[in-house]
Amino acid sequence: MVRSVCTPLAACLVLLVLRTPVQAEVRSVDPGKTFAAPCAAFASAVDGDTIEIDAAGSYVGDVCAMLRNNLTIKGVNGRPHIAAGGKNSGGKATWVIQGRDTTVDNVELSGSHVPDKNGAGIRQEGRNLTVKRSYFHDNENGILGGADAESVYVVEDSEFANNGAGDGQSHNLYIGEIKSEGASGSPAVRSNDSGGCSSTPTPNSQIWGSFMMLMLAAVALRRRFK
Numbered sequence: 001m002v003r004s005v006c007t008p009l010a011a012c013l014v015l016l017v018l019r020t021p022v023q024a025e026v027r028s029v030d031p032g033k034t035f036a037a038p039c040a041a042f043a044s045a046v047d048g049d050t051i052e053i054d055a056a057g058s059y060v061g062d063v064c065a066m067l068r069n070n071l072t073i074k075g076v077n078g079r080p081h082i083a084a085g086g087k088n089s090g091g092k093a094t095w096v097i098q099g100r101d102t103t104v105d106n107v108e109l110s111g112s113h114v115p116d117k118n119g120a121g122i123r124q125e126g127r128n129l130t131v132k133r134s135y136f137h138d139n140e141n142g143i144l145g146g147a148d149a150e151s152v153y154v155v156e157d158s159e160f161a162n163n164g165a166g167d168g169q170s171h172n173l174y175i176g177e178i179k180s181e182g183a184s185g186s187p188a189v190r191s192n193d194s195g196g197c198s199s200t201p202t203p204n205s206q207i208w209g210s211f212m213m214l215m216l217a218a219v220a221l222r223r224r225f226k
Contacts, residue, residue: 024048024070029080031057038073038082039064045071047099053080053107061085065096069126075106079135084111084119091115093123093144100127104134112139117165120144124175130154136172137161145175 027041027049028034035041039062041051048070053059055078062082082094089096094112102124109121121136122129124145135158136142142163145153153175160172 024050026050026052028052028054029057030054037062038080042066042068042071047071050074052076055080059083061087063087063089063094065089065098066102067098069099070101071099072103072105073107074103075108079106079108079133081108081110084109084113084139086111086113088112088114088119089123092118093120093141094139095121096123096125097129098125102126102128103130103132105132106134108135108137109142110136110138112141113165114140118144121163124153127151128153130156131158132156134158135161136163139163140165141174142172143175 024046027045029036029038029041029051030053033054035044037057037059038051038053041053042064045051045066045068047068049068050072051074053073053075055075057080059080059082061084063084084094088094091114093114094109104122112119112121117140119139120141120143121139122131122143124143127148128151129143129145131143131154133156137160140163142160143153143155145151155173163172
């Protein structure tokens with residue numbers, strides 16, 4: 001007869017194992033690696049992971065939602081291009097970001113079109129988004145974000161071109177009421193719509209002036225290219 005022995009020490013060790021958080025890691029995306037496409041890496045990610053997408057891969061039609069928080073999504077060995085290829089996630093976008101505190105760095109997103117003409121390269125549903133060195137073009141919206149009075153958007157050294165469905169309701173960037181937003185070194189080149197950028201920051205936004213400069217630059221550049 002085999003007896004099982006459970007001591008207080010053993011119980012503590014079990015609790016320690018159960019409470020140990022999963023460690024964040026770098027997940028590499030490349031056809032020859034564990035993850036052949038970004039969405040497969042997003043699905044396996046844990047909070048805090050870095051997803052490195054190799055520009056050598058082809059990622060046409062790789063659309064999805066991502067749920068984790070504190071993700072860093074970064075293009076390496078050049079700028080990877082994720083073309084929607086006639087597909088969308090949830091009738092919304094190429095990437096639907098539902099987690100909070102996401103950073104997208106050095107990625108190209110193009111060709112998002114959906115039946116309601118509101119398809120976005122990124123549909124931001126989580127709180128706080130930083131976009132760096134990225135290129136959004138030929139989408140119905142470059143980035144589309146909902147209202148969240150506590151959310152912060154930052155766009156750095158990125159380009160938006162030829163976004164908009166031409167219906168007066170879609171833009172290079174369209175963001176609802178948020179806490180603050182900032183843009184630096186980000187040309188909003190020609191839009192296919194009457195408005196390149198639209199947003200409603202809360203009155204206490206500390207960088208409202210920077211965003212207004214972005215909007216004025218969008219108008220000036222749009223006139224230049226007409």
